[in-house]
Amino acid sequence: MATKEEAEAVLANKQVILKDHIHGPPKESDLEVRISSVLPKAPPGSKAVLVKNIYLSVDPYQAILMQKIEDHPDISCFVPGKPLKGYGVAEVIDSDHPDYKPGDLVWGITGWEEYSLITEGFSDTRPLQRLLHIVDTDVPLSYYTGLLGIPGLTAYAGLFEVCSPKEGERVYVSAAAGAVGQLVGQFAKLSGCYVVGSAGSNEKVEMLKDKLGFDDAINYKEEKDLTAALKRCFPQGIDIYFDNVGGKTLEAALNNMKMKGRVVLCGMISTYHDQTIGVNNLVMAIFNRVRIEGFAVLDFCEQHPKYLDFVLPLVRGGKVRYIEDMVEGLENAPAALVGLFSGRNLGKQVLKIA
Amino acid sequence: MATKEEAEAVLANKQVILKDHIHGPPKESDLEVRISSVLPKAPPGSKAVLVKNIYLSVDPYQAILMQKIEDHPDISCFVPGKPLKGYGVAEVIDSDHPDYKPGDLVWGITGWEEYSLITEGFSDTRPLQRLLHIVDTDVPLSYYTGLLGIPGLTAYAGLFEVCSPKEGERVYVSAAAGAVGQLVGQFAKLSGCYVVGSAGSNEKVEMLKDKLGFDDAINYKEEKDLTAALKRCFPQGIDIYFDNVGGKTLEAALNNMKMKGRVVLCGMISTYHDQTIGVNNLVMAIFNRVRIEGFAVLDFCEQHPKYLDFVLPLVRGGKVRYIEDMVEGLENAPAALVGLFSGRNLGKQVLKIA
Known part of the structure; x- marks a missing residue:
């Protein structure tokens, strides 16, 4: 049981949960938005990083991962009862990992929830499986879910x-x-x-x-x-x-x-x-x-720095534009995901966590 | 009108004729075997070559060419009322072309008939669109419809x-x-x-x-x-x-x-x-x-000489074998072609002209 102090310190954490593996197209009812709680600390010794999510990327492949696909080394499907996962932009709140400190802006694989405790991927050899620091902040941060991601x-x-x-x-x-x-x-x-x-x-x-x-x-x-x-x-x-x-x-x-x-x-x-x-x-x-x-x-993750070198000047110079369809609030996440399959979005579908 | 002498000299020419363009799988009844006649001479000044066909290659693509396919530069479909065409092995009977003389063994595109007057392709830049001399005769001649063709x-x-x-x-x-x-x-x-x-x-x-x-x-x-x-x-x-x-x-x-x-x-x-x-x-x-x-x-015609250099020693050394399904007689050609689609043939389908 948590002590009184710990209980007070717990953060309410809105999450988008997969109810069960799906068969066929995703429906809003396949997902449940619920309030859970999270400790405001990365557990000592865990090497984990606690982040507050800012933007989430809403992508068609996430509906595939709501299915149960077996026998494929590359594909790890979502787990019923747990929040969906995907790329997002976040701010570090607490860190037990030497490479990250509170206030850092990062992007990488996170959860469809307000706060995520990132516990894995730090030693993944594939660069885009790791939580990456955002260096260039003169462009909209949401671009790391799309144009720059x-x-x-x-x-x-x-x-x-x-x-x-x-x-x-x-x-x-x-x-x-x-x-x-x-x-x-x-x-x-x-x-x-x-x-x-x-x-x-x-x-x-x-x-x-x-x-x-x-x-x-x-x-x-x-x-x-x-x-x-x-x-x-x-x-x-x-x-x-x-x-x-x-x-x-x-x-x-x-x-x-x-x-x-x-x-x-x-x-x-x-x-x-x-x-x-x-x-x-x-x-x-x-x-x-x-x-x-x-x-x-x-297969091309290692080209990401080269890609940023290519695209950032184009963005800054107005030679490349990027249209985003920004939806606000995790309670609207299920509709945003389902909407991809009817083409409801105009441009890259992004979810802003209010 | 032919003179009496010419009429006597005319050769009976058994042919496999396309009745009309087909829609769907080929049937034997789409083809007609009939006796036509051909002059035993390549007309003077024509640069044509008259050949007696020995072996014909029976190939699935020939059923495609029995259809009417328009608007494709690569594909020339068969003409109703005319014999099918395809690769074959033949002997030159008469020639008005300086590169060919009676008795020459050749392979290339010919007609599904006993005698073909080859009038085109001699200046085609694609090697396998030309009538080619058979140099290596220590292997079965029919192989030029398959293994060597x-x-x-x-x-x-x-x-x-x-x-x-x-x-x-x-x-x-x-x-x-x-x-x-x-x-x-x-x-x-x-x-x-x-x-x-x-x-x-x-x-x-x-x-x-x-x-x-x-x-x-x-x-x-x-x-x-x-x-x-x-x-x-x-x-x-x-x-x-x-x-x-x-x-x-x-x-x-x-x-x-x-x-x-x-x-x-x-x-x-x-x-x-x-x-x-x-x-x-x-x-x-x-x-x-x-x-x-x-x-x-x-697209790879120019590699044919290199291919022969590769494969002939293997054939002569018994390192590569080739199984042929040999059918004899033009009257059996329709069944041989149709049979490809039910897998009746065991090995390369060849037609030997009796």
């Missing part, structure tokens, strides 16, 4: 490392108004490419063309025939397709790839919860000698 | 150029008893790989293991769960999948690829005539960072 590195490595865009090449990006897509398009434009994005509303289409400098954009929900729409946008074919969607969108892209085109499979939001959505025209990859490559940003 | 080069370039097999890697080949697959497996074995093939009968499975040196082989028709069967054969996962089948076979392979595995898409016989057969688990390519690459042998 995993989505940014995803766009950078997926485009430059896997697809090697060359000046004049024609690039198609799906989910182009999302966390990754908006950067893929801007980076491709900076490489001298012609860039077309697809998104699910006219508002997003306008954003791509007016705010983010895409050459063209289409609202896939208003296109009866996506293959024909892409043929209209790419009469000479697509050199590079950056796939965030999979399924029928990938199929339409494959129908329009140029000879020796490249496809990077980065995400498949259309198929995560429906195993019957497939691609029926892979034979087009033979006809056009297309290379299709599965990509995970985890 | 397009299927052989397909196996060689698809495996070595696209997949770069390394010693100890684990290789899966589908349609392993076919024209290409049997060589992929043997070449991979020569590279020190562990090789498993799949085929559609126990006879084929025995052939792979007993005659062709595969480490293991499975009869996919007797496996209820192909994913599980491949997991049994590759407990540590597949490094290289050489895909001749597509569809559900590709899906099962994707479920078993090792991290950073490579898939070469060479053929998709399971999907050519059924556009509803697709691949629903491309997300596995993201999980395992798999590279999937469409391949066409046409």
Whole structure:
């Protein structure tokens, strides 16, 4: 039993808890927002760090981890009864770890809760599995959940490392108004490419063309025939397709790839919860000698410092913009996550902890 | 009108004619075997070559070309009312072309008929679009339709150029008893790989293991769960999948690829005539960072001489074997072509013109 002093010192901790493993698309009711409590101290000898979370990244992959996936070394699913996990920006409140002290701003994997006791990952050899200090604070801190974090590195490595865009090449990006897509398009434009994005509303289409400098954009929900729409946008074919969607969108892209085109499979939001959505025209990859490559940003973590060197000057110079959809309050986190699958967000979905 | 002398000199020419463009799988009734006639001379000034066909290659792609495919620079479909075309071995009967003389043995694109007047391709820059002289005659001439021809080069370039097999890697080949697959497996074995093939009968499975040196082989028709069967054969996962089948076979392979595995898409016989057969688990390519690459042998034609230098010593030394399924007589050509799609052939399907 806690002493009276300890009990008084306990902090109320709002958390977003996974009720049970899901089958199919996530629903708000799969998550429960509840108040727990946490000691205001990193236990002595624990080497742990207690942080107060400021911004959380809301990402489609988190709905995958709400399922139970076995037998995969890379994937550790969420645990029922525990808060979701994900990347976030936080301030150190207390620390038993020599590398962190109260007041430090950090980003890395944290919990969907007000306070998280970070106990692991400090000796992980993969840089982005560790809690990282935020050095550059002249940009919005929330950018470390997006532009300066995993989505940014995803766009950078997926485009430059896997697809090697060359000046004049024609690039198609799906989910182009999302966390990754908006950067893929801007980076491709900076490489001298012609860039077309697809998104699910006219508002997003306008954003791509007016705010983010895409050459063209289409609202896939208003296109009866996506293959024909892409043929209209790419009469000479697509050199590079950056796939965030999979399924029928990938199929339409494959129908329009140029000879020796490249496809990077980065995400498949259309198929995560429906195993019957497939691609029926892979034979087009033979006809056009297309290379299709599965990509995970985890393999490119060591490039993050190089990426920051690349992108920070562009951000400061106004050459790269980043649109965020900011939702406030952990009680709105379930709706924000579920909303990703209906495309409710306009730009990178971020949760600000009030 | 022909003079009496010319009329007498005319040769009866049995031909396999495409009746009309097909939709769906080929049927024997889509083809008609009929007797036409041909002048026994290459017309003066024509630069044409008249050949007597000896062996014809019977290939799945020929059923694709019986369809009408538009808007693709690489694909010229068969013309209704005309004989099918394909690779074959022939003897020159008459020539108006300075590079060919009567008695020359040649291989290249010819017609499904007894005599073909070859009028084009002589100045094609792609070596395998030209009629080539057969230099090495100490091996069966029919091998130029398979082992020493397009299927052989397909196996060689698809495996070595696209997949770069390394010693100890684990290789899966589908349609392993076919024209290409049997060589992929043997070449991979020569590279020190562990090789498993799949085929559609126990006879084929025995052939792979007993005659062709595969480490293991499975009869996919007797496996209820192909994913599980491949997991049994590759407990540590597949490094290289050489895909001749597509569809559900590709899906099962994707479920078993090792991290950073490579898939070469060479053929998709399971999907050519059924556009509803697709691949629903491309997300596995993201999980395992798999590279999937469409391949066409046409891009590697210039490697044919190098390939012959590689393979001829192996054939002569008994290190590579080649199983042919030899059918005799043009009247049996329709059944031989249709039979490819039910897997009737045991080994490379060759038609010998009686």
